[in-house]
Amino acid sequence: MLQEAPNQGYASGAPAALVIADSADVAAAALDALALAGCTARKRVSFGEASADLSNYDGLDLIVIEAAGAPDALLDLVLARADTMARERSLGIVATVLPEQVDVAVAQLLGPHCQILCNPARAERLSAIAGAKWHARGVMDDVNREAESVRLRRLSEEVARIAETLARLTRSDDAEPRVGVRDRGSGYRGPDPAPGVEIDAAEIRSVIRARRMRAQFFADELFADPAWDMLLDLFAAQLERRQVSVSSLCIAAAVPPTTALRWIGTLHEAGLFERQADPSDRRRAYIGLSAKGIDGMRSYASAVKRAGLYLV
Numbered sequence: 001m002l003q004e005a006p007n008q009g010y011a012s013g014a015p016a017a018l019v020i021a022d023s024a025d026v027a028a029a030a031l032d033a034l035a036l037a038g039c040t041a042r043k044r045v046s047f048g049e050a051s052a053d054l055s056n057y058d059g060l061d062l063i064v065i066e067a068a069g070a071p072d073a074l075l076d077l078v079l080a081r082a083d084t085m086a087r088e089r090s091l092g093i094v095a096t097v098l099p100e101q102v103d104v105a106v107a108q109l110l111g112p113h114c115q116i117l118c119n120p121a122r123a124e125r126l127s128a129i130a131g132a133k134w135h136a137r138g139v140m141d142d143v144n145r146e147a148e149s150v151r152l153r154r155l156s157e158e159v160a161r162i163a164e165t166l167a168r169l170t171r172s173d174d175a176e177p178r179v180g181v182r183d184r185g186s187g188y189r190g191p192d193p194a195p196g197v198e199i200d201a202a203e204i205r206s207v208i209r210a211r212r213m214r215a216q217f218f219a220d221e222l223f224a225d226p227a228w229d230m231l232l233d234l235f236a237a238q239l240e241r242r243q244v245s246v247s248s249l250c251i252a253a254a255v256p257p258t259t260a261l262r263w264i265g266t267l268h269e270a271g272l273f274e275r276q277a278d279p280s281d282r283r284r285a286y287i288g289l290s291a292k293g294i295d296g297m298r299s300y301a302s303a304v305k306r307a308g309l310y311l312v
Contacts (some may be wrong), residue, residue: 092132118257
């Protein structure tokens with residue numbers, strides 16, 4: 001297991017992490033993943049210490065947060081301060097939370113520099129930390145200026161290295177492939193809804209029910225499509241003028257929470273989702289379709305109905 005090394009980091013060439021956790025036991029899994037990803041834990045601090053001040057910790061590449069056991073009164077404060085520090089210093093954040101902490105986490109952390117995990121497997125922790133390491137060292141920013149083929153090759157090499165490490169350690173934790181939808185340059189939008197084509201929430205809800213019925217006859221993983229399930233759920237909620245919490249949207253995705261949170265972040269980056277604050281509770285966040293997302297869903301549904309087809 002990785003030992004905390006306050007005086008290492010840049011000197012050793014390994015990316016340096018600040019670990020926020022209230023006990024060594026809680027931090028153990030994060031330290032293990034940091035070691036496998038080739039990172040150094042500069043220090044572990046408690047939530048009480050982190051709530052007092054984070055600005056004194058220099059020479060960092062990423063912040064790893066283990067929220068289990070964190071006092072409710074300190075959790076959102078620490079997450080907010082870590083988010084601010086990460087934005088100011090271009091650091092990556094990997095936060096592992098309990099299911100009941102998901103809404104609080106997304107209220108404070110949502111962006112390309114943050115990854116939120118919930119009951120993650122070992123491989124998911126490793127994958128998240130490896131991704132944060134890339135972002136922190138500027139690789140992700142640099143590859144945006146490279147040809148797509150070069151970017152894919154570099155990502156494939158990193159994934160292959162991680163897979164080889166995991167294969168040597170365990171056969172039980174297989175990281176799920178991550179499919180990107182971040183093509184911001186396409187400028188695609190669907191055709192405008194045809195006049196007279198009505199779309200109601202009941203139709204969308206019936207599609208969602210039909211999709212869920214497949215689980216009675218086939219294994220769930222055969223048809224896992226969390227992005228589309230979440231788009232359908234939020235579109236129905238939009239038509240119903242109803243808000244959807246992050247935890248509720250994770251349930252609608254019908255996949256493990258960490259996978260759902262990853263997709264929420266991906267679709268947020270793609271400009272299809274937007275975070276909506278709860279005016280009565282700053283510790284709670286809602287997720288809704290952005291104007292781009294609403295336009296795309298309305299245009300798609302209208303085009304399908306205009307062609308005499310069924311929504312799926």
